Amino acid sequence: MIPRVWASIDRGALRHNMQRMRAIAPDSRVLAVIKADGYGHGAEAVAHALRDTRSTSDRRPRADWEADAFAVACLEEALALRAARVHAPLVVLEGVLSLEEARLGLREHLQFVIHDEWQLSLLEQLPRGARADIWLKLDSGMHRLGFHLSALPKALARVQARPDWRLHGFMTHLASADDDTASALAQAERFDAALGDTPGLRSIANSAGMLADDSLHRDWVRPGLMLYGISPRADRSAADIGLVPAMTLCTRVLSVRDCAEGDRIGYGGAYICPRDQCIATLAVGYADGFQRALGDTGSVLLRGVEVPVVGRVSMDMTAVDVSAVPDVAVGDVATLWGKGLPAEHQAAAAGTIPYELCCGLTRRVRKNYDPPANAAVSV
Ligand SMILES: Cc1ncc(COP(=O)(O)O)c(C=O)c1O
The missing domain is CATH 2.40.37.10 (Lyase, Ornithine Decarboxylase; Chain A, domain 1)
Structure with missing residues (x-):
């Protein structure tokens, strides 16, 4: 049957854009955001397009995936990827919504981004010895999700009381990196001040943040839009950034x-x-x-x-x-x-x-x- 409307997805472009993002943030790991069905491109296909074909002599421990990890919004999206044999590290950005989800997350080796006390309470109901993989999200100024900065010590104490859990690190999300670099840097400053020298990886930048300032790159960048070859900034075209529409x-x-x-x-x-x-x-x-x-x-x-x-x-x-x-x-x-x-x-x-x-x-x-x-x- 001849399709009326079709979306041609160029997997080579996805791989090219991934390389471009590695060049933009060479010292960071890449958490490729493929929520919302890979921004409409097909999450499973996007993940599989990013299977690593390079030699294992590369210094990054990427197993056989071109991205270091993938991010989705919710458990349902993560389970669909696991069912499609995407065995790469998977991060659930909205975290866990119920004890049942926490159990499923454990079984599927998912990493949950924990953004509120109530989510910690859910995880605390897991039996001792259950290895929950988590990130803590801090609200550095977007006021959408994340622990209030002043609530960090208490949250951290609760996490530290569970040595069976694995705390990967800390993330925050930028509100206006596409057109207000100063506000992005101010968010990063608040994030840094709250964390001080607390051990753990740091992640701040989405696509716009990656372009706004190199200091935002940290341990992990979290690009979505640029992976698909689209510019996150009104003042720079995708071609200017070296991206190809997927x-x-x-x-x-x-x-x-x-x-x-x-x-x-x-x-x-x-x-x-x-x-x-x-x-x-x-x-x-x-x-x-x-x-x-x-x-x-x-x-x-x-x-x-x-x-x-x-x-x-x-x-x-x-x-x-x-x-x-x-x-x-x-x-x-x-x-x-x-x-x-x-x-x-x-x-x-x-x-x-x-x-x-x-x-x-x-x-x-x-x-x-x-x-x-x-x-x-x-x-
Ligand atoms: C927490 C988080 N990180 C990263 C991203 C990726 O953002 P972008 O597609 O602008 O790169 C999103 C997307 O909404 C997000 O919610």
Whole structure:
């Protein structure tokens, strides 16, 4: 069956981006963030794309995974990866939600990020001798998750009372590293002051933090977005950073028609042709994850030309003005974002962020791994 909408996932790009991140933070280990189904790229496939093919003489103890560890949001995501034979170290960023989860976590050798007293209380219900693998998360200023800095000594005392547990280290999350380096550095300073010389590894930087300042790299960096070849900063393109988009989302032209000046296009007739125009209807809509907010603001790439979306995006279809592409034909492939049309640009047009676009793809979108992006599809 010919797919209507497909996301071509370039595994080579994932590996390239991983190398690029290693070059950006050469002295840090990489906790590759593959939550939310690998930001829509397919978490299991992303993890398997990052199996280490290099020689074992490399100094980092990476077993056979290109990332030093992977991070997911919750237990369910971690279990899905284990079921898919991802045996790499796995970190659950939101930690443990119940005693049952704690038990499952032990069985699957998961590392939990513990961010609150109630999570410590859950772990304390595990029998003595159970080796819980944990990180402690500190709230250095984002005020989302994490122990208040003043609560650290008490939390640490509770952890130290359980010598059977393994405390990997401490993490905090940056609120504004993409556009406010000073605030990121201030968070790091508070984190450092609270921890002093407490032994344990440190992790601060997400993708934006990795670019903001080298001092934020510490023992572990935690990039998500850059792994997928997307820039976390408005002032630097992915290409500037040396990243390659891993996902290229495509659809096909379903219909082409000549419209006259004054014709109204789509639902509500919201777009009125200001002149005679050639309009193509694409087989993609908000039910695929091509957001309705892209109506009249987004663009797509057709035969190498960027053309504007006109009128409202419907559930399954989207109109574009192809007057500048005279040879456009039914069956032509349109790139919605990815190679040639960065997701960052499309997200800005929709008034959102590329994270939301990639995570928002629906089950209707077929994922193809490693085919040439924009491969011609005939109808
Ligand atoms: C705790 C934590 N660390 C790292 C990341 C990765 O962030 P990014 O995708 O911006 O690199 C996230 C993503 O939301 C996160 O929640």
